[in-house]
Amino acid sequence: MSILLKKVTLGGEIKDILVEGELISRIEDSISGDFEEIIDCENLAIFPSFANSHTHSAMTLMRGYADDMELFKWLQEHIWPLEALLTEEDVYWGTRLACLEMIKTGTTCFNDMYWHLDSIIKAVNDSGVRAVLSYVFADFMSEEKADSQIKEAKKLFRRTKKHDRITFGLGPHSIYTVSEKSLRWISEFSAKKDILVHIHLSETKKEVNDSIIEHGRTPVEYLDSLNFFSDRSLLAHCVWLKESEVKTIADAGATVLHNPVSNLKLASGYIPFSLYEKYGVRIAIGTDGCSTNNNLSMLEEMKIAALVPKYIEKSAVTYSAEEVFRDATKSVYDALRIDAGEIKVGKLADFILVKKNNFLMTPGFNRISDLVYSADSSVIDTTVCNGKILMRQGIVDGEEEIIINVKRIVAQLIDRKEKQK
Secondary structure, X not given: XXXXXXXXXXOOEEEEEEEEOOEEEEEEOOOOOOOOEEEEOOOXXXXXXXXXXXXXXHHHHHOOOOOOOOHHHHHHHHHHHHHOOOOHHHHHHHHXXXXXXXXXXXXEEEEEEOOOHHHHHHHHHHHOOEEEXXXXXXXXXXXXXXXXXXXXXXXXXXXXXXXXXXXXXXXXXXXXXXXXXXXXXXXXXXXXXXXXXXXXXXXXXXXXXXXXXXXXXXXXXXXXXXXXXXXXXXXXXXXXXXHHHHHHHHHHOOXXXXXXXXXXXXXXXXXXXXXXXXXXXXXXXXXXXXXXXXXXXXXHHHHXXXXXXXXXXXXXXXXXXXXHHHHHOHHHHHHOOOOOOOOOOOOEOOEEEEEOOOHHHOXXXXXXXXXXXXXXXXXXXXXXXXXXXXXXXXXXXXXXXXXXXXXXXXXXXXXXXXXXX
C-alpha cells in the first residue's frame, strides 16, 4: 500500500510525505508519481499518533461502574468479583471498544495488562492497532497458581511471536498479588528472553505501609532485593517513592508509566515529578483503565499531566507542552521498543492528521500547545497505524457494530452477577 500525503503541514513547513508499506519512505517539498492513494492535506497537520503506556483495555466494560471509591475497596468488593465473571467474548468486545476509542482519540498503540489474552490478541488484530500485551500474573501467594501461570506464560510467549503488531510482555499485577516465587521467575525469564515487564508499583500509601509490615521494606526496596529492575521494567504509577528509590529505578533504566487522571480520581497521590526530572527517569504517559479514568483519551491525559506539576511545583514553566507531548508519543514508543513516535523517514507509519482549521486549533500559534491544552477528539481527521488508514474524516469502520455488541454483553454480564446474589 502506498499513500501520498500532499501538502501536509509538518512542524512549520508544508511537505509531501510518502508512506510505502508500513514505513514513512520520503519527506520532500514535492513528490510525484503513481500511488494507490493520494490525500489532499492542505488543511491538515501531521503528528505522531499517541501511545498509551498503561491501560487495562477491556475495562471499558466497567466505565462508570463503582465510581468514587478508595482503590482497595473498589478492587476487592467490586472490580475483582465482576472480572471473575468475564468470558472470552466479553473481553474481545471490551477490547474492541477500547481500540475504537483510542483510534478516534489519536492513539494507535497501547501497553495492556488484562485477562483472556487470546481474546485481546484477536481484538487488536481486528482493529488494526499496535499493542504490547502482558500476560497477567496474580497468584495470590498460591504455589499451585504460580506454577500454572508460569506454564501458561511460557506457552503464550511462544504463540504471540507470529503477530507483527503485537509484542508479548510479562505482567505481574503487583507485589501484593504476586508471590516472591513468581516475581523471581519473571525477573529471570525476562532477562533470558529480553521481555518487557509491566507492574503496578507504589500506587498508594497503603501499598507502601503494607509492604513494610509484610517484607520489612517498601515495594521498591523489596523488588530491588529480588534484582527485579532493569531497562525492561515498565512501572505503573510510582507515586509514593523516596529519593533513594527514584535513584534506584533511574540507575536501572526503568520507565515510570504516569497515569495522572487515575491517580487523582482515586486520590492515590501524585508522582514526585521533580525527583524524576532530577534523576532523568523516563516518564511515559498512560490513561489506566476506563473504570478509573473514565476514558482512554491521551489528549485529556496530556493536559492533566501538564497542569498538576505546575501547581505542585508552583512553577508555570514545569513540564512544558513539548515535554508532555514527547512523553505521550516518543517516550512511550521508546519504552515499548517500537520504532515510531516521530515523523521521520524510516519510522513506522503511525500518525494522525489534525484539522488545522478546527476551532480548538485556531488561530494556531503553537500546534503542540493546542494539542496539549486545547484539543479534543474533534480535531483528529485521520488515524493511521502501520501504514493503514484506521479512521478517515472521523469515521471508523464497524463502530456501530462494536457499540451494539458491548451493550449486549454488558447486559449479560450484569445478569450473571445478579444471579449470584
